[in-house]
Structure formats: structure tokens, C-alpha cells
Amino acid sequence: MLIACLSVMRRAGLVLTLLFLSLPASAQLAAGSMPVKWNEGAEDCQKNPQPPLQVHPYNSQTFILRENPCATYEAPFMYLLLGSRRALLIDTGAVADPHAMPLAQTVQSLVQRAGLPARSLLVVHTHGHLDHRAGDGQFVALPGAEVVGTKLKDVTHRFQFNDWPNGVVQVELGSRTVDVIPTPGHYPSEVSYYDRSTGLFFSGDFLLPGRLLIADAAADLASARRVAQFIAPRPVSYVLGGHIELDRAGHTFLGDHNHPNERPLQLTKQDLMDLPAIVASFNGFYGRSGDYVLENQNRVLMALGTVVIALLVAAGFGLRAYVHRNRRAAR
Ligand SMILES: [Zn+2]
Ligand SMILES: [Zn+2]
Incomplete structure (x- = not known):
């Protein structure tokens, strides 16, 4: 019995050691600067002096790029991670035109400044909505840069997911490993990225x-649970998403080129851990949980469409009755 117990304890110790070795300790995380004043667009974009693209060096190997709300009301964020061999760009934003949005040129100069060749650039996405991939064409034109597609077959093939949406795969950048975690629900082929070097989690x-x-509420809930399980034993410095859509009072900026008093971009590990309960409370249509607005956009649009059609039909009947009445009165 004692020998069996010792054997189990020895095995448990080995598992713990392996677990410890495979997880970065919090103290080892590369530090970075985060409180950032993001350019907020303008009421009159004609007079907006802010550049189309804001670049924030989180540290010397990690850059946060943000498209100005005047260039696109989506104002998406993109992330550039530099390793010793490869550079990884996550998302390419909402603006295709390189003159309006010099994204590839900016990324290329950051990559070259780090001593990496242009062909070392790997362009990936959190998901395939156009506001995260409109700049792809700028990179396709760069010699040697690889742009990964956003269809499910592109994502599973390039990252070699054999049991989508289960499993986590790695992208090696040279002295820097990034975990790729399937997170469908908002979009069928969506993935999130966890950078072991900085502890940043990129959630799109x-x-x-x-x-x-x-x-897809069921897929989203399963993703939230998988991510919580993945992240629980790991250090997370910040969770960085694809947009800021709220001001500090909790109002949304939908379709607006002016984003005054924006909330911070960064969320926390606890926010990720809380996500399964928030998604589980979703009614499948529309709701609010704390500061988040939860919405099935397709259903909301369909409901609005139905209301518009019902109003048009009612107006048509009303008009017909009115014409009928006037004709009878004229006789
Ligand atoms: Zn999206
Ligand atoms: Zn988006």
C-alpha cells in the first residue's frame, strides 16, 4: 500500500514538474507598458490631425497598432510580435488602401528595424470579418510574407488542428512561442493567441x-470554457481584444468616428475566467452583462427586418384604405 502511495506521489510529482516546466512563471514574463492614450478620432474628421495608424511599443519586441476612428469607425487593433527568427502580425485591420492606411509599410519597417528579413513575416488573423483582414492585400504584395487565410480549412490546415475546435497548437517565432487556441462562436474559424513571452492574450x-x-451560443460557451481551462494555470498580463466599443460611462460607439473618453483596451485574466458564466447567461438574442452587450446580430437584424416589413405592410394597407375612402367620397 505504502509503495503504491509512493509510486502515485512520485508520478504526481513528475506531472507537476512537467507542468511547471511547460508554464512560464509570472516573474519571467517580459514586461511592457500598457496604459495608453489611444487617439480618439474626431467630430470633424476633415480637421483631424491624428495619423491614420497609431503604433504603441509595448516593449521592444511587441507592438500594438490601432487604426484611427476617423480612418474607420471600427478602429480595430492589430498586434505585431517579433521573435529571433520570425515576426507575427495578428490581423490587418479594416482599411485596404495603403495610401489611406500604410499598415504593411509600417509593419515592414518595424520588422526590418529588428533585423528580421521581410520574408520572416507571418500574417494571421483572429477571424475572418472584414474589419480584421481588409489590409491583407498590402501583405500579399510583400515578397516572401506569408498570409494565412481565414476560412476554416485555411486555419486548420496552416496551424494543423486535427480535432477542431479542440487542442492548442504553437507558432514558433524563435525564442518566442505563441499558443493558438480555437475560439469559435463569434466567427466559425476564430482563434485567440497566447504569447508565452509577455503573457498577453489576444482575444479578437x-x-x-x-x-x-x-x-453560435453553444460554440461560444464551449470556447469560453476551453479558454478558462487553458488560462487558469498560466500567467496573463493583459487580455487585448480587437476593438474598444465603450466609453467610461458604458455607452457604445457604434458607427461613430469620434471615440471620446474611451475605456481602456486591456481586460484581465479574471475577465477571461468570468466569460463562461457570462456567455451561459446569454438569452440567445440580446442582453447586457456588466459592461458587455451580448447580441446575436443575425437574429437582431432579422427581427428588425421583420418589424420594418410589418410596418411597410401596415402602411400599405393604410394607404389603400385611404385611397378607397377618398374614391367613395368623390362618387
Ligand atoms: Zn468580428
Ligand atoms: Zn471586429
């Missing part, structure tokens, strides 16, 4: 300060 539109647009 799966989790952001604003609307959580949930197209």
Missing part, C-alpha cells in the same frame, strides 16, 4: 470591451 472579437457578438 471573442472578448473585448464592448459588444460580444455571438453567432
Whole structure:
């Protein structure tokens, strides 16, 4: 019995050691600067002096890029991670035109400044909505840069997911490993990224300060649970999403080129851990949980469409009755 217990304890010890070795300790995380004043667009964009693209160096190997709300009301965030061999760009934003949005040129100069060749650039996405991939064409034109598609078969093939949406795969950048975690629910082929070097978790539109647009509630809940399980034993410095859609009073900026008094971009590990309960409380249509707005956009649009059609039909009947009455009165 004692020998059996010792054997189990020895095995448990080995598992714990392996677990410890495979997880970065909090103290080892590369530090970075986060409180950032993001450019907020303008009421009159014609007079807006802010550049189309804001670049914030989180540290010397990690850059946060943000498209100005005047260039696109979506004002998405993109992330550039530099390793010793490869550079990884997560998302390409909402603006295709390189003159209006010099994204590839900016990324290329950051990559080259780090001593990496242009061909070392790997362009990936959190998901396939156009506001996260409109700049792809700028990178396709760069010699040697690889742009991964956003269809489910592109994502599973390139990252070699054999049991989508289960499993976590790694992208090696050279002295820097990034975990890729399937997080469908907002979009069928959505993934999140966890950078072991900085402890940053890039959540795209799966989790952001604003609307959580949930197209498939069951898939989204399963993703939230998988992520919570993955992240629980790991250090997370910040959770960084694809947009800021709220001001500090909790009002949304939908379709607006002016984003005064924005909430911070960064969320916390606890916010990720709380996500399963929030998604589980979603009624499948529309709701609010704390600062988040939860919405099935397709259903909301369908409901609005139905209301508009009903109003048009009612107006048509009203008009017909009015014409009929006038004709009878004229006789
Ligand atoms: Zn999206
Ligand atoms: Zn988006």
C-alpha cells in the first residue's frame, strides 16, 4: 500500500514538474507598458490631425497598432510580435488602401528595424470579418510574407488542428512561442493567441470591451470554457481584444468616428475566467452583462427586418384604405 502511495506521489510529482516546466512563471514574463492614450478620432474628421495608424511599443519586441476612428469607425487593433527568427502580425485591420492606411509599410519597417528579413513575416488573423483582414492585400504584395487565410480549412490546415475546435497548437517565432487556441462562436474559424513571452492574450472579437457578438451560443460557451481551462494555470498580463466599443460611462460607439473618453483596451485574466458564466447567461438574442452587450446580430437584424416589413405592410394597407375612402367620397 505504502509503495503504491509512493509510486502515485512520485508520478504526481513528475506531472507537476512537467507542468511547471511547460508554464512560464509570472516573474519571467517580459514586461511592457500598457496604459495608453489611444487617439480618439474626431467630430470633424476633415480637421483631424491624428495619423491614420497609431503604433504603441509595448516593449521592444511587441507592438500594438490601432487604426484611427476617423480612418474607420471600427478602429480595430492589430498586434505585431517579433521573435529571433520570425515576426507575427495578428490581423490587418479594416482599411485596404495603403495610401489611406500604410499598415504593411509600417509593419515592414518595424520588422526590418529588428533585423528580421521581410520574408520572416507571418500574417494571421483572429477571424475572418472584414474589419480584421481588409489590409491583407498590402501583405500579399510583400515578397516572401506569408498570409494565412481565414476560412476554416485555411486555419486548420496552416496551424494543423486535427480535432477542431479542440487542442492548442504553437507558432514558433524563435525564442518566442505563441499558443493558438480555437475560439469559435463569434466567427466559425476564430482563434485567440497566447504569447508565452509577455503573457498577453489576444482575444479578437471573442472578448473585448464592448459588444460580444455571438453567432453560435453553444460554440461560444464551449470556447469560453476551453479558454478558462487553458488560462487558469498560466500567467496573463493583459487580455487585448480587437476593438474598444465603450466609453467610461458604458455607452457604445457604434458607427461613430469620434471615440471620446474611451475605456481602456486591456481586460484581465479574471475577465477571461468570468466569460463562461457570462456567455451561459446569454438569452440567445440580446442582453447586457456588466459592461458587455451580448447580441446575436443575425437574429437582431432579422427581427428588425421583420418589424420594418410589418410596418411597410401596415402602411400599405393604410394607404389603400385611404385611397378607397377618398374614391367613395368623390362618387
Ligand atoms: Zn468580428
Ligand atoms: Zn471586429
